[in-house]
Amino acid sequence: xxxxxxxxxxxxxxxxxxxxxxxxxxxxxxxxxxxxxxxxxxxxxxxxxxxxxxxxxxxxxxxxxxxxxxxxxxxxxxxxxxxxxxxxxxxxxxxxxxxxxxxxxxxxxxxxxxxxxxxxxxxxxxxxxxxxxxxxxxxxxxxxxxxxxxxxxxxxxxxxxxxxxxxxxxxxxxxxxxxxxxxxxxxxxxxxxxxxxxxxxxxxxxxxxxxxxxxxxxxxxxxxxxxxxxxxxxxxxxxxxxxxxxxxxxxxxxxxxxxxxxxxxxxxxxxxxxxxxxxxxxxxxxxxxxxxxxxxxxxxxxxxxxxxxxxxxxxxxxxxxxxxxxxxxxxxxxxxxxxxxxxxxxxxxxxxxxxxxxxxxxxxxxxxxxxxxxxxxxxxxxxxxxxxxxxxxxxxxxxxxxxxxxxxxxxxxxxxxxxxxxxxxxxxxxxxxxxxxxxxxxxxxxxxxxxxxxxxx
Numbered sequence: 001x002x003x004x005x006x007x008x009x010x011x012x013x014x015x016x017x018x019x020x021x022x023x024x025x026x027x028x029x030x031x032x033x034x035x036x037x038x039x040x041x042x043x044x045x046x047x048x049x050x051x052x053x054x055x056x057x058x059x060x061x062x063x064x065x066x067x068x069x070x071x072x073x074x075x076x077x078x079x080x081x082x083x084x085x086x087x088x089x090x091x092x093x094x095x096x097x098x099x100x101x102x103x104x105x106x107x108x109x110x111x112x113x114x115x116x117x118x119x120x121x122x123x124x125x126x127x128x129x130x131x132x133x134x135x136x137x138x139x140x141x142x143x144x145x146x147x148x149x150x151x152x153x154x155x156x157x158x159x160x161x162x163x164x165x166x167x168x169x170x171x172x173x174x175x176x177x178x179x180x181x182x183x184x185x186x187x188x189x190x191x192x193x194x195x196x197x198x199x200x201x202x203x204x205x206x207x208x209x210x211x212x213x214x215x216x217x218x219x220x221x222x223x224x225x226x227x228x229x230x231x232x233x234x235x236x237x238x239x240x241x242x243x244x245x246x247x248x249x250x251x252x253x254x255x256x257x258x259x260x261x262x263x264x265x266x267x268x269x270x271x272x273x274x275x276x277x278x279x280x281x282x283x284x285x286x287x288x289x290x291x292x293x294x295x296x297x298x299x300x301x302x303x304x305x306x307x308x309x310x311x312x313x314x315x316x317x318x319x320x321x322x323x324x325x326x327x328x329x330x331x332x333x334x335x336x337x338x339x340x341x342x343x344x345x346x347x348x349x350x351x352x353x354x355x356x357x358x359x360x361x362x363x364x365x366x367x368x369x370x371x372x373x374x375x376x377x378x379x380x381x382x383x384x385x386x387x388x389x390x391x392x393x394x395x396x397x398x399x400x401x402x403x404x405x406x407x408x409x410x411x412x413x414x415x416x417x418x419x420x421x422x423x424x425x426x427x428x429x430x431x432x433x434x435x436x437x438x439x440x441x442x443x444x445x446x447x448x449x450x451x452x453x454x455x456x457x
Contacts, residue, residue, distance in 0.1 A: 031224040034231050042209070042231045043252045044328045045106035045153065046286055050256060050295035051096075051143070052111050052157075052263040055086040055118050055133065058300040063264035064115035067163040068174050075167055078116075079128065087134040091302025093146035099304070101150040103312045104319030104326060108147045109155035109211050109233075109293060112140050112200060115175070117164030121204075125195045128164045144204055155209030155233075156200055160193050160219055175214075182215050194222055201226040209233060239293075244281070248288040248335050255285050256293045259308050265297040272307050275314030276358070276428050282315075282326065283354045283430060287341040289331040314429075317421060321386035322432045325352035333440040337373050351435045352385075358428035361417045364392055369413045369433075375441040376406030385432040387419040410441060 034042075052063050056078070059066075067078060100108060113119050119129035121140035130139050144154050160183050166173045169188065171180045183190040201207055201223060209231050210223055216235025223230055231252075233239055238253040245253075259278070260270040273281075278294065285292045296308050304312075319326070325343050332342035332351055341354040353371065361367050382404050383389065392398045398416075405412040413433065421427040 031228055032221065034236060035229060038229055038231050039252045042233075042291065043289070043330070046291050046327050046329070047103075047105050047282060048107040048109060048155065048209075048254075048291060048293045049096075049100045049103075049105040049152075050109050050157070050263075050293045051298065052114070052295055053139075053298045054111060054114050054116060054120065054264065055082050055130075056116065057265045057298065058082065058085060060265060060267040062262060063111070064159075064163060065175075067116055067167070070173070075173070079164060079167060083118075083128070083133045085134070086130070086300070088139075088298075088300060088302030089135075091135075091139070091142075091298075093139075093143045094149070096143070096296075096298075096304060097146040097150040097152060099309065099312050099316070100147065100152055102316035102319070104315070104323050105152065105294075106327065107153035107155050107209055108143070109157050109209055110140065110143050111157040113159055113162070113196065114157070115159045115161050115163050115213070117159075117162035117167075119196065121200065123196060123199055125192060125199070126164065140200075141204060148205070153208035154204075154206065155211060156207055157211045157213060158193075158197065158200070160189075160212060160214040160216065162189060162192065165189055165192055183219065184215065184217055190218060193219055197223055198226065201230070211235075211239075233293075244284060245288060245290075248331055249290065251289040252291065253289070254291040254293050256295065257281065258295045258297075259311055260297075263295055263297060265299050265305065272311065275311050275318075278311060278315060279318050279429050283341045283343075284335075286326055286329065286343050287331060287335040287354075318429050321419065321421070322354075322430075324385055324434070325354060325432045334373055337371060340369075340371070349437060351438055353433040353435060354430045355433065357417055357431045358426075361431065363417055363420065363425040363427065364395070366414060366416045369415070370410050371413065371435075372410035373441050374411040374435065375439040376404060376411040377437060377439075378406075379437040380404060380406060380411065381436045382413050382415070383434045383436075384415060384417075384419070385434055389416065389418065392416065392418045393420050411435070411438065 054063055056063060056066065067075060112121055117128055119126060122131050122138040123129050147154060161175060161181055163173050172178055174181065176182065180186045183193055197219060207227055207230050211233045212219060212235035220232045220235050223232065233254050238249060239256055241256045244255055260266060260272045262270060282292050296304055298304055329343040330346055332344040335342060339356050343352045344350060351374065355369065382402050389400050389402050392400050400416045400418050403414040417431055
């Protein structure tokens with residue numbers, strides 16, 4: 001009896017141990033996607049700063065890609081000579097972070113390692129890194145510290161492809177044109193990537209966003225083991241680059257855009273978008289349920305290009321007035337009506353109508369808007385973000401009030417564009433209506449139906 005009892009207890013302990021081991025292993029292998037609550041956080045954020053910057057900014061070339069297909073002598077100079085002149089003495093990430101905060105950017109994504117393999121942090125995995133330059137400072141840590149100080153979430157861009165690794169191992173350099181370009185086929189490359197991801201996800205605090213620009217299989221799962229709350233964007237969700245979807249997409253998704261024609265600093269022939277174009281793009285992306293990741297390409301001395309700084313400050317002014325329509329919102333029942341873009345608060349009870357201004361609605365003028373897809377009621381209230389609609393500067397006895405009239409044709413709004421933002425009164429960017437206690441009016445309710453009687457046509 002005692003022997004049986006002993007054996008039973010022993011077997012119980014073994015089974016318990018195996019069960020715990022199984023549960024532990026299952027927990028480690030369990031996460032294969034972003035946490036839903038973290039995706040909701042990401043959708044709330046809405047707007048981020050992308051930073052493309054590496055040692056080849058000194059040449060004003062496309063970041064990393066000049067190594068692909070290059071001659072041996074070019075590659076030697078790139079790997080062995082270019083680090084010796086990288087010394088961005090004007091680098092001040094606190095200025096970058098303040099500018100991002102003013103512009104309404106809620107997260108930053110920095111190119112810690114682009115395809116070249118050059119690491120912008122103090123890594124022990126390769127000598128091809130920023131500490132072996134005249135600058136000798138951990139740029140990644142300084143950027144993360146500065147942006148955290150401004151309350152901005154931290155994101156990492158990481159290339160699983162590594163041209164320097166290919167160069168050292170005499171593998172033809174290109175983008176996914178050879179089996180050994182894929183970490184899953186190249187044990188050495190996979191080990192290098194994992195070692196670098198481990199450094200970034202264990203030595204630099206909480207990481208909120210991870211952007212894998214290349215094959216993410218095996219790496220994103222490893223990243224979730226290290227930081228389960230990290231949101232993997234590229235490699236896990238749709239991240240259209242330099243283009244917008246024609247229709248709304250189920251979130252989360254993220255559109256990546258440059259201000260000019262290139263990602264990294266380009267000193268020649270680089271026309272930039274206007275501030276109005278970028279603001280309109282932000283409105284469209286948010287209306288379609290996505291995030292905008294807007295890129296800057298710092299100069300090799302560490303300063304942001306003056307053209308890009310100016311655009312960010314224009315966006316910052318618009319954000320100061322209209323941030324409520326961009327953050328913590330969701331798509332409305334429809335994304336647009338004519339030239340108006342719609343977003344909505346999470347309850348769906350308040351709609352934001354982003355309407356063109358500038359020459360279409362000059363400062364100081366009254367204009368009527370008919371929102372055919374909105375159904376008002378006696379409880380409907382309309383205000384303009386940032387403007388109280390009481391006074392127009394320097395005008396006595398001027399009626400700046402908003403008048404609304406719900407009706408069979410929709411919601412009629414009469415309002416004055418009266419928020420003075422530029423000295424010459426030529427502020428060109430959209431005005432936003434906050435429309436509370438409103439319902440969606442389906443299009444079929446106001447469509448005119450054609451008769452089917454003979455002769456009607």
